[in-house]
Structures are given as C-alpha cells and as structure tokens.
Amino acid sequence: MATTRILEWLGRFYIVLLLGFLYLPIIIMAAMSFNASPFYQLPFEWTTDWYASLWQNDQLIAATWNSIEIAVITTIISTVLGAMASLALYRYEFRGKKVLQALLFPPIAIPWLITGTAMLIFFFGIGIGRGLVAILLGHVALALPYVIVVVSARLQTFAPELEEAARSLGANQWQVTMRITLPWIMPGVIAGGLFAFAVSFDQFVVSYFLSTPGQTTLPVEIYAAIRKGFTPEINAVSTIIIVVSMALMLLTARFFKFGGEK
Amino acid sequence: MADQLAIGSRRGLKPALPLLLPAYLWLTVAIFLPLSAMVFFSFMTDLPLAGKDWAFTLGNYAAFFSQGLYATLMLASLRLGLEVTLWCIVIGYPAAYVLAKVLKGRSREAIFLLVILPFWSNGLVRIFSWAMVLREGGILDTALNAVLPFKINIDLMYSYPAVIIGLVHSYVPYMVLTCYLTLQAIDDSLIEAGRSLGASRRQVLWRVIIPLSMPGLIAGAALIFVPVVGSFMEPRILGGRTGTFYGTVIEDQFVAVFNWPLGAALSFILLAVVLIILALAAPVLRRAG
Numbered sequence: 001m002a003t004t005r006i007l008e009w010l011g012r013f014y015i016v017l018l019l020g021f022l023y024l025p026i027i028i029m030a031a032m033s034f035n036a037s038p039f040y041q042l043p044f045e046w047t048t049d050w051y052a053s054l055w056q057n058d059q060l061i062a063a064t065w066n067s068i069e070i071a072v073i074t075t076i077i078s079t080v081l082g083a084m085a086s087l088a089l090y091r092y093e094f095r096g097k098k099v100l101q102a103l104l105f106p107p108i109a110i111p112w113l114i115t116g117t118a119m120l121i122f123f124f125g126i127g128i129g130r131g132l133v134a135i136l137l138g139h140v141a142l143a144l145p146y147v148i149v150v151v152s153a154r155l156q157t158f159a160p161e162l163e164e165a166a167r168s169l170g171a172n173q174w175q176v177t178m179r180i181t182l183p184w185i186m187p188g189v190i191a192g193g194l195f196a197f198a199v200s201f202d203q204f205v206v207s208y209f210l211s212t213p214g215q216t217t218l219p220v221e222i223y224a225a226i227r228k229g230f231t232p233e234i235n236a237v238s239t240i241i242i243v244v245s246m247a248l249m250l251l252t253a254r255f256f257k258f259g260g261e262k
Numbered sequence: 263m264a265d266q267l268a269i270g271s272r273r274g275l276k277p278a279l280p281l282l283l284p285a286y287l288w289l290t291v292a293i294f295l296p297l298s299a300m301v302f303f304s305f306m307t308d309l310p311l312a313g314k315d316w317a318f319t320l321g322n323y324a325a326f327f328s329q330g331l332y333a334t335l336m337l338a339s340l341r342l343g344l345e346v347t348l349w350c351i352v353i354g355y356p357a358a359y360v361l362a363k364v365l366k367g368r369s370r371e372a373i374f375l376l377v378i379l380p381f382w383s384n385g386l387v388r389i390f391s392w393a394m395v396l397r398e399g400g401i402l403d404t405a406l407n408a409v410l411p412f413k414i415n416i417d418l419m420y421s422y423p424a425v426i427i428g429l430v431h432s433y434v435p436y437m438v439l440t441c442y443l444t445l446q447a448i449d450d451s452l453i454e455a456g457r458s459l460g461a462s463r464r465q466v467l468w469r470v471i472i473p474l475s476m477p478g479l480i481a482g483a484a485l486i487f488v489p490v491v492g493s494f495m496e497p498r499i500l501g502g503r504t505g506t507f508y509g510t511v512i513e514d515q516f517v518a519v520f521n522w523p524l525g526a527a528l529s530f531i532l533l534a535v536v537l538i539i540l541a542l543a544a545p546v547l548r549r550a551g
Contacts (some may be wrong), residue, residue: 011360015373018357021431022380028401029391040394042404081285088281093273100286107293109540111492113509114300114529115293117516121303121526122296141292144285202384204495209516219386226390226499235394238387249382253375 026242033235040232050236060237063221066132067201070217074139074200079193081140082147087181089148090155104145112205115142120209131215138206143196150195154188187255194252202245297533304527322527332511332528336535339508343491346429347483353430354437355479359471361438362445363453374442381435389496392428393419396500420502428500429490437482444478445471477546484543488536508532 036045054060089101107115116138123134158181166176182189204219211220218241225234304323308316326332361374380388395401397419406414418424448471456466472479494513497505512532515525 008364011356011364015357015360015365018353018434019373019376021353022377022435025391025395025431026380026383026388029387029394032394081288084281085285088278091272092275092278094275094278096275100282103286103289103294106297107289109488109536110297110533111489111509111536113492113494113512114533114536115296117512117525117529118296118300119292120516121522122299124309125299125303137288137292141289144289148285198382202382204384204386208495219384222390223386223495226393230390230393234390238384238390242383242387245383246379249379250375252382 029235030239030242033232033239035232038232040230050232053233054236057233060218060221060233063216063218064237066216067218070132070136070139071197071200073136074143075193075197078140078143078147078196079189082144082192082196083151083182083185083189085144086148086151086155086185087177089152090158104148107142107145112142112203116206116209119206123210130210130212134210135207135215135217138210139200139203142203142206143199146195146199147192150192151185151188154185154191158184191252191255194248194255198245198248198252201248202241300526301530303523304530306523309522322524323531325524326527326531332508335506335508335511336531338506339491339493340535342425342429342493342497342507343487345426346433346490347487349426349430350434350437350486351479351483354434354482355441358438358441358445358478362442362448363450377438378435381432381439385432386495388432389428389499392424392431392500396424396427419500420504422501422504424500425497425505428496429493432496433486433490436485437479440482440485441475441478444475448474480543480546484540488539491536492532 031044032040033050034046034048035041036047036049089097119134119138120130123129123137128134128137162180162184163176166180167173171179202219203217204223207217208220208223211217218237222234222237222241225231305318305320306316307319307321357377361370361377365373397403397417403415403417418427452470452474453466456470457463461469492509494507494509497507497510498513499505501507508528509532512525512528515521515528
C-alpha cells in the first residue's frame with residue numbers, strides 16, 4: 001500500500017513540525033540569553049555575561065530562594081498529608097467517600113485566577129494577609145489533589161491480601177503500614193512529591209495574588225520584570241527555570257513509569 | 263485485633279478520620295472557605311476591614327449586567343477560549359493520531375514524552391519565549407526577511423494572533439494527551455474491518471475513529487477551554503493594549519484598582535460559567551476517566 005506509506009511519512013513529518021512549534025521558541029529564548037546584544041540584535045555574539053549579572057541581582061536571588069524553600073516545604077507537607085489521605089481512601093469504606101474524592105477536582109479544575117483571588121480575600125479577612133505563609137498555604141492546597149490522585153493510582157496495584165497476611169502474622173497497624181504498604185507505594189509517593197514540587201515551583205498565578213514586594217517567588221518576580229521590559233537577564237533566568245522544571249518532569253516520568261510497570 | 267482481621271476494605275469513617283482530616287482541613291482552609299468567602303464578599307459594598315463602613319449590596323452584580331463592558335469582555339474571553347480550543351483540536355488531534363496509530367515502540371514513547379514535557383514546564387516562561395519570536399526585529403521577522411526577496415515587517419507582538427499563538431502553544435499538549443489516550447484504546451481491527459468492508463479512509467475517520475475518540479476530544483476541550491477563559495498573564499504579555507480580556511479585568515480589580523468586592527463578583531460569575539461548562543462535560547469526562 002503505497003498511499004499508506006506516504007501518509008505515514010506525512011504523519012511523521014507533521015510530528016516533527018509540532019515538536020518544532022513546541023520547542024523553537026524555548027530554544028530561541030535560551031539562545032538569546034547567550035547573545036551579547038542587550039536588544040537581541042543579530043548577528044549572534046556569544047557571552048555568559050547575563051548569567052554572571054544574575055548573581056548580582058539580589059532581588060532575583062532572594063525570590064529564587066523563596067521559591068525553592070516554598071517548593072520543598074510544599075513537597076514535604078503535601079506528600080505526607082496526601083499519602084495519608086490516599087491510604088484512608090483506599091483502606092476504608094464509609095458514607096461520603098465519593099464526595100471526598102470528588103472534592104479533589106475543584107482545586108485542579110477551577111482556574112487559578114479564581115482560586116488565587118479567593119485566597120487573597122480570605123487570608124486577608126482572617127488576618128494571615130499576604131506573604132510567604134499565605135503562598136505556602138495556597139501551594140500545599142494546590143499540590144494535595146495531585147499527590148492524592150497519583151498515590152491512589154499506585155495503590156490500585158497493591159494487593160490488600162499482603163496487609164491481611166502481615167496482620168495475621170501479628171504485625172500491628174503501624175508496622176503493616178511502614179513495612180508493607182509504604183514500600184510498595186513508594187514510587188507513587190515519589191512521583192506525587194515531584195508533581196507537588198513542580199506545581200509549587202512553577203506556580204505563578206496564585207503566588208502573584210498572595211505576594212508582597214518583599215515576599216515573593218521567582219515567577220512573580222519574572223512577571224514584574226517582563227512588564228517593565230524585556231532584558232536578556234530574564235532570558236537567562238527563564239532558561240535556568242525551564243531546564244530545571246523539564247529535568248524534574250523527566251525524573252517524574254521515570255518514577256511514574258516504574259510505578260506502572262512493576 | 264479481631265475486627266482488623268476482617269477480609270477486604272474495612273468499614274466506618276472513624277478509623278479513617280485521623281488520616282483524612284489533615285489533608286481535608288488544609289483544603290478547606292485554603293480552597294473551600296476562600297471560595298465561600300469570595301461569594302460572601304461579592305455582595306458587599308466595601309472591605310469589612312479597618313473600620314470601613316460596609317453594607318450588603320447587589321451592586322457588584324448589577325455592574326456586570328448593566329455596564330456592557332464586562333459582558334463584552336466575558337464574550338471576548340469565551341471567544342478566545344473557543345478559538346484556542348479549536349486550534350488545539352486542529353493541531354493536536356492529528357498528532358495524537360500519528361502517535362497512537364503510526365509510531366511504535368520506543369520512538370512513540372520518546373516522542374510522546376517530548377510532546378508532553380513542555381506542558382509541565384513553566385507556563386510564564388514559555389509565553390515569554392514567544393515574545394522573542396514574535397516581536398518586530400525578532401527571530402521570525404529576521405528569518406523571513408533573510409529568505410524572502412522583498413522587505414516585510416512581521417510585528418505580531420501585542421496583537422490578538424500573538425495571544426492565540428501563545429495560548430495554543432501552552433495548551434496543545436493537553437489535547438494531544440487526552441486524544442492519544444482514547445485513540446490508543448481503539449482496536450486496530452475495527453479500523454481494518456471498516457476498510458475491508460469497503461469504507462474509504464475518510465469514512466473510517468468520520469464514522470469509526472472520531473466517534474470512538476470523542477471522550478478524549480471533549481475532555482481535552484474542557485481542560486483547555488476553562489483555563490483559557492480565565493487567563494490573564496498570557497494576554498498581558500503577548501497582547502499588550504489589545505490584550506484586555508475578562509481575566510485581566512479581574513486582575514486589575516485586585517492589584518491596580520483595589521475594588522475587591524467587584525473583583526470577587528466578577529470572579530464568581532466566571533466560576534459559575536466554568537462550573538456550567540464542566541457540568542456539561544462531566545458525564546463524558548467520567549466515562550473517559
């Protein structure tokens with residue numbers, strides 16, 4: 001079938017075009033961060049000055065540390081709380097379980113603009129106000145549903161007989177959880193944790209509404225810088241972010257894959 | 263111990279509660295209470311803070327319905343959502359088909375990952391990267407002028423098409439993902455059966471493949487349409503002055519104009535629109551999920 005083969009080659013060509021569409025802007029942005037001209041003039045002249053000047057930018061560095069701190073704390077809290085909730089949803093049957101599971105979707109499905117502004121109003125009303133604490137509260141809430149969904153997916157592959165066997169051999173609830181269940185769902189927990197880190201580290205909208213000038217995260221700082229005007233420094237910091245977050249997702253994909261295969 | 267030895271899932275909310283409570287309390291404090299507070303707040307005249315006078319009012323909602331501006335912007339945002347979704351289908355569906363039915367083995371896995379990867383990287387940064395491409399004297403401009411014999415100026419930056427391009431770039435991986443999942447589940451023998459019974463390629467596409475992959479299409483459409491209607495950062499960066507949409511007006515109420523009650527009302531109206539759309543898509547999503 002000659003036509004089939006031609007169509008298949010057209011299909012492959014199309015995929016290449018799509019990948020070009022997806023990656024070219026990112027590659028160009030990265031290239032421009034190594035270009036000497038501050039106005040993005042061509043011809044291209046290699047420099048790493050923009051990366052060097054990032055180190056002089058205290059505001060950006062402070063925001064970067066905030067982002068990393070918040071992402072790490074978000075990961076820890078949401079992974080622990082999320083894994084606990086997933087275990088409960090897996091182990092127990094009770095009225096309203098379906099409702100609890102359904103409640104995980106609003107935080108994922110409602111646009112962050114709405115969630116973010118609602119958080120701003122509420123946190124202001126109860127006296128938490130804006131700042132890093134408010135951002136952390138918000139990030140954990142956004143990450144939790146992802147962790148619960150990912151860990152629950154892993155739990156689907158767990159055989160409850162293993163827990164029963166351990167229990168009949170005299171293990172108590174804590175031992176069963178720590179020695180049998182947790183090791184089995186670990187790939188799911190790690191994948192969930194990486195998801196949580198990515199959700200927090202890349203989060204812009206919610207952080208934007210909850211930050212104040214001194215207490216802000218990297219994406220918010222970048223947004224402010226973009227609105228002031230484009231500079232190669234933004235390209236440099238953006239390039240670093242995109243490399244970090246893509247590496248993180250590749251890692252997640254690996255773990256999630258392992259979760260699915262075993 | 264005896265009750266714990268019971269086979270299968272255990273009953274009762276009591277033993278589950280200590281495990282569930284922390285997560286759901288957190289969600290309540292950071293998501294559900296804020297959403298309720300926003301509704302409450304949208305009926306107020308002013309912030310009930312710092313001793314300011316406030317009263318209940320319907321004025322914020324009246325503003326939406328009486329001033330044509332907000333309704334117009336809502337329509338503009340809905341139109342934006344529709345256009346971006348359509349482009350994502352046009353661009354994403356064929357790619358999902360090639361991934362699911364043409365590519366095999368390792369190359370399929372690798373390319374699938376490559377398509378999905380940008381989606382999980384920073385959205386703000388990806389929108390910014392288009393500014394490099396689209397602006398006058400940018401890469402697109404320079405490249406086209408190097409190839410074409412005549413001088414043209416491509417200055418798409420700060421225009422409606424720029425916003426569309428940026429948003430499609432942001433969301434097309436979603437469509438590829440959801441369509442890929444449903445297309446992959448279609449048994450090849452169904453397609454072959456259709457062909458051997460004399461159906462043309464086009465007939466197989468319209469009568470077999472598209473109907474069977476409809477859940478993926480609708481799931482993808484809902485997952486793209488909803489956030490696009492509420493987008494504000496993308497129009498701000500790529501749209502400039504032409505980038506005023508419903509989302510940017512809400513942003514203004516909170517960060518520039520400081521009319522929070524009006525912002526809350528506008529947010530809540532958006533939430534209502536979003537919930538209606540999700541409710542319409544829910545039966546299909548449930549079947550697909």
